[in-house]
Amino acid sequence: MIIHHDYSLLGHNTFGIEARCRRFIEYASLSELDEALKLLREEGETQFLHIGGGSNLLFTKDFDGTILHSAITGRETVADDGEHVELRVGAGENWDRLVEHCTAEGLHGLENLSLIPGEAGASAVQNIGAYGTEAGDFIVRVETVETATGRRRTFTNRECEYAYRHSIFKGKLAGHYIITHVTFGLHRTFAPDLGYAALRRELEARGISLASVTPTLLRELIVSIRQSKLPDPAVTGSAGSFFMNPVIPEERFRALQAQYPDLPHYPAAGGVKIPAGWLIEQCGWKGKRAGKAGVHDRQALVLINCGGATGADIVQLSDTIRRDVRERFGIEIRPEVYFV
Ligand code: EPU
Numbered sequence: 001m002i003i004h005h006d007y008s009l010l011g012h013n014t015f016g017i018e019a020r021c022r023r024f025i026e027y028a029s030l031s032e033l034d035e036a037l038k039l040l041r042e043e044g045e046t047q048f049l050h051i052g053g054g055s056n057l058l059f060t061k062d063f064d065g066t067i068l069h070s071a072i073t074g075r076e077t078v079a080d081d082g083e084h085v086e087l088r089v090g091a092g093e094n095w096d097r098l099v100e101h102c103t104a105e106g107l108h109g110l111e112n113l114s115l116i117p118g119e120a121g122a123s124a125v126q127n128i129g130a131y132g133t134e135a136g137d138f139i140v141r142v143e144t145v146e147t148a149t150g151r152r153r154t155f156t157n158r159e160c161e162y163a164y165r166h167s168i169f170k171g172k173l174a175g176h177y178i179i180t181h182v183t184f185g186l187h188r189t190f191a192p193d194l195g196y197a198a199l200r201r202e203l204e205a206r207g208i209s210l211a212s213v214t215p216t217l218l219r220e221l222i223v224s225i226r227q228s229k230l231p232d233p234a235v236t237g238s239a240g241s242f243f244m245n246p247v248i249p250e251e252r253f254r255a256l257q258a259q260y261p262d263l264p265h266y267p268a269a270g271g272v273k274i275p276a277g278w279l280i281e282q283c284g285w286k287g288k289r290a291g292k293a294g295v296h297d298r299q300a301l302v303l304i305n306c307g308g309a310t311g312a313d314i315v316q317l318s319d320t321i322r323r324d325v326r327e328r329f330g331i332e333i334r335p336e337v338y339f340v
Contacts, residue, residue, distance in 0.1 A: 001026070001027050001028070001032045001035060002026045003023065003024070003025050004024040005022070005023055006020060006021075006022065006023075007020060007021050007023065007024040007067075008020055009021055009024075009054070009059055009063070009067070010105070011132060011158060012024075012051060012053075012069070013037050013054035013055075013058070013059055013239075014053070014054055014055040014057055014117055014126045014233045014237060014238065014239055014240075015054075015057075015059075015237045015239050015309075015311075015314065016237030016305045016309075017058065017059045017114040017237070017239060017309070017310065017311050017314075018310075019061065019063065019311065019340075020061040020062045020063070021062065021064075021065065021066070021067045022047075022063070022064050022065055022066065023065070023066040023067070024066070024067045024069070024072050025039075025066060025068050025069070026068075026069045026070075026248070027068070027069075027070065027071065027072070028071040028072060028073075028329060029072060029185040030072070030180055032100050032147070033070070033072075033145055033178065033180065034145070034150055036068060037145065037147060037150050037244075038150065039179075040066060040147075041148075042151075042296060045065065045066055045240075046065075046068065047063070047064060047065025048066040048067070048068060048147075049063065049066075049067050049068070049076060050067075050068045050069070050070075050175075050178050051067055051068070051069055051095070051320070051335045052069075052091075052092075052118055052119040052121050052122030052125075053068070053075070053095070053117055053118035053119045053122060054110050055116075055118040055122075055233070055239060055240065056122065056126055056240070056336070056338060057115035057238060057239065057337060057338045057339075057340055058116065058224070058240050058314055058335075058336055058337050058339050058340065059245075059311045059313070059340050060311035060312060060315055060339050060340060061311065061312075061340075063326075063340060066152070069092075070090070070092040070121055070178075070179075071092045071118070072086035072090035072091050072092045072180055072181070072182070073090040073092050073093050074089070074090045075088070075089050075090070075093065075094070075101065076100065077087050078183060082188070083186060083187060083188050083189060083217055084186070084187060084188075085107050085186050085187075085188065086140055086183050086184075086185055086186075087102070087107060087183065087184050087186060088181050088182075088183045089120045089181065089184065090120065090180070090181055091119065091120055091121025091122075091124075091178075091179045091180050091181060091182065091183050092119055092120070092121065093119060093120040094117045094119060094120075095113070095116055095117070095119055095120060095122075095123055095128070096114060096115050096117070097118055098110070098117065099111065099113055099114050099115075099219070100219070101104055102184075102186060103215050103216060103219050106188055106190075107185055107187070107188070108188070108189070108190045108191070108192075108214070108215060109133075109137070109138045109185075109187055109281075110133070110135075110138060110184070110186070110324050111133075111192065111215055111218045111219050111222065112130055112131040112133035112193055112196075112199075112222055113128060113129070113130055113131075113133055113135060113222075114131060114216070114222040114223050114226070115222065115223045115226045116128050116130060116240075117233055117240065120178075120181065120182050121179040121206065121284065123135040123139075123162065123287075124139055124142045124167065124182045124333070125138075125167055125169040125170055125179065125183065126164055126165060126167070126170065127162045127164070127166055127167050127219045128164070129164070130167065130197075130222070130226075131193070131196040131198070131199055131225075132193045132195050132196040133173060133193050134162065134164075135139075136157070136160065136162030136167065137187075138184045138185055138186065139160065139162070139182060139183070140156075140157055140183045140184065140185040141154050141155060141156055141157065141182075141183045142155045142160055142169075142179055142181075142183075143155070143180050143181040143182075143183075144177035144178060144179050144180060145177065145178050145180060145181070146176060146177055147175065147176055147177065147178060148176065148253060150162060153177065153208050155168070155177075162238065163269075164165065164268070164269075165244055165336050169247045181309075182216040182232070190214075190215050191321075192213050192215075192218050194210055194213065194218075198225055199221065199222075199297075202221055202224070203221070203224055205214050206221075220252040225261070228298070229298050229299045230296070230298075230299060230302060231296055231302060231304055236296075236304050236305070236306075237304060237305030237309070238296065238302050238303060238304045239303075239304065239337045240302060241276075241277075241301045241302060241336055242302060242303040242318065242335055242336070242337050243276040243280075243318075243322075243333045243334060243335055243336060244276065244333070244334055244335075244336040245273050245274060245275050245276050245301075246272050246273070246274055246276060246279075246332065246333050246334070247268045247269070247270055247271045247272065247274075248271050248272055248274060248331060248333050249270075249271045250271055250272060250298070252271075253265060253271065253274070256274075256329065260282075263278070264278050274331065275301070276300075276301050276322060276325075276333045277299055277301035278300075279299040279329055280295065280300040280321055280325065280332065280333075281300040281302065282328065282329075283321065283324040283325055283328055285300055285321055285324070286300040287325055289306055290313075290317045291309070291313055292304045292305065292306050292307060292308050292309035292310075292315065292322065293305065293306065293309045293314045293316070293317040294311040294317070295317075295321070303317060303318060303321075311339075315339065318335060321333075
C-alpha cells in the first residue's frame with residue numbers, strides 16, 4: 001500500500017487541474033484494500049473518495065480527506081465454451097490496453113470503446129459508451145467491497161442497473177461499494193456494431209465495405225474518429241464529454257424541430273435524445289474561450305483547460321453554457337462529469 005500526504009492530484013485528473021488532497025492511498029490487492037478500509041474506519045475518516053483514471057471528474061477545490069485508488073491489475077479467463085469467454089479484469093487495469101488486448105486475442109465486443117481514457121473499475125460505474133456500444137452490454141458481474149463493513153459483494157449485470165451513462169454505483173449506492181474486479185462476457189465470433197452514423201460515414205469515405213471490416217480495422221477506425229474530434233489528453237486537459245445528451249419529451253421535440261429542421265436527434269427511452277454538442281454550438285460556444293477555460297473547436301460537448309484553469313473556471317463556463325442553452329432552447333443540460 002502506498003500512502004502520500006498533502007498530495008498533488010495533477011497526475012490523477014485528465015482535466016489537468018492542480019488540486020491537492022490531504023492523503024492519497026493506492027492499494028494493489030484485496031488485502032491491501034481491506035487494510036486501507038480498516039484504517040479509515042479506525043480513524044473515523046468520513047471524507048474519502050475513490051477515483052479511477054480521473055477522466056470523468058473535476059476537482060473544484062482541494063480535497064480535505066483521503067483519496068483511494070486501485071492498482072489491482074490482471075486479466076484472467078474464468079469461463080470459455082469456445083464461443084463465449086468471460087474475462088475477469090482488475091479494476092485498476094487501463095481501459096484502452098484492455099480493449100487492445102481483447103482485440104488482439106480475438107475476444108470481441110469492446111472494439112467500439114477503443115481509446116476511452118480511464119480504468120476498468122470506472123467503466124462499470126460510469127457505463128462508458130461510444131459509437132453505439134456501452135460497457136454495461138458486456139459486463140457479466142462486478143465484484144466489490146462494501147466500504148462500511150469490508151464485506152465482499154458480487155453484483156450481477158441486472159443488479160448494476162445499467163442505463164445511459166448510469167449504474168447503481170453512481171446512483172443509490174454511490175460511495176458504498178468499491179469495485180475490485182469486473183468480468184466481461186466476450187465473443188469469439190466477430191459481429192461488429194457498425195450502426196453509428198459517424199462510423200458508416202468513415203467507412204464510406206475510406207471505400208471499405210461493411211463485410212470487410214476486421215476487428216483491428218474497426219479499432220483503428222474508432223481511434224481515428226476519436227482523435228479527429230476529441231482533444232488529446234496528453235496535450236489538452238479535458239474530461240471528454242462534459243455534459244450528457246438530454247432526452248426531451250416527444251411533443252417538445254416536434255415543436256423544436258419545426259423551428260430547427262436540421263435538429264439532430266435519436267430515439268431514446270422516455271423521449272428523444274438531442275446532442276448537447278449541437279445545442280452548445282448553436283449558442284455560439286464552439287471553439288470559444290472564457291479566461292483559461294474553453295470549448296473544444298471540433299466537439300462542443302467537450303470543455304477544455306486552455307492552460308492553468310482552476311476547477312472553478314471550468315464550473316463557471318459550464319454554468320454560463322447551461323444558462324445559454326436553457327434560455328435559447330428551454331432545455332436543461334446536465335454535466336456528466338463528477339464535481340469534487
Ligand atoms: N454535434 C454538433 N456540434 C458539435 C458536436 C456534435 O452539432 O460540436 C452534433 C452533430 O449532429 C453530431 C452529433 O451531435 O452528428 C453527435 O456527435 P458525436 O457523434 O460526436 O456524439 P455526441 O453525442 O456528441 C456521444 C458521447 C461520446 C461518444 C460519442 C460517440 C455522450 C455524453 N457523449 O457524444 O462520449 O464518444 O457519442 O458515440 O453521450 C464521453 O462520454 O466522454 C464521450 C466522448
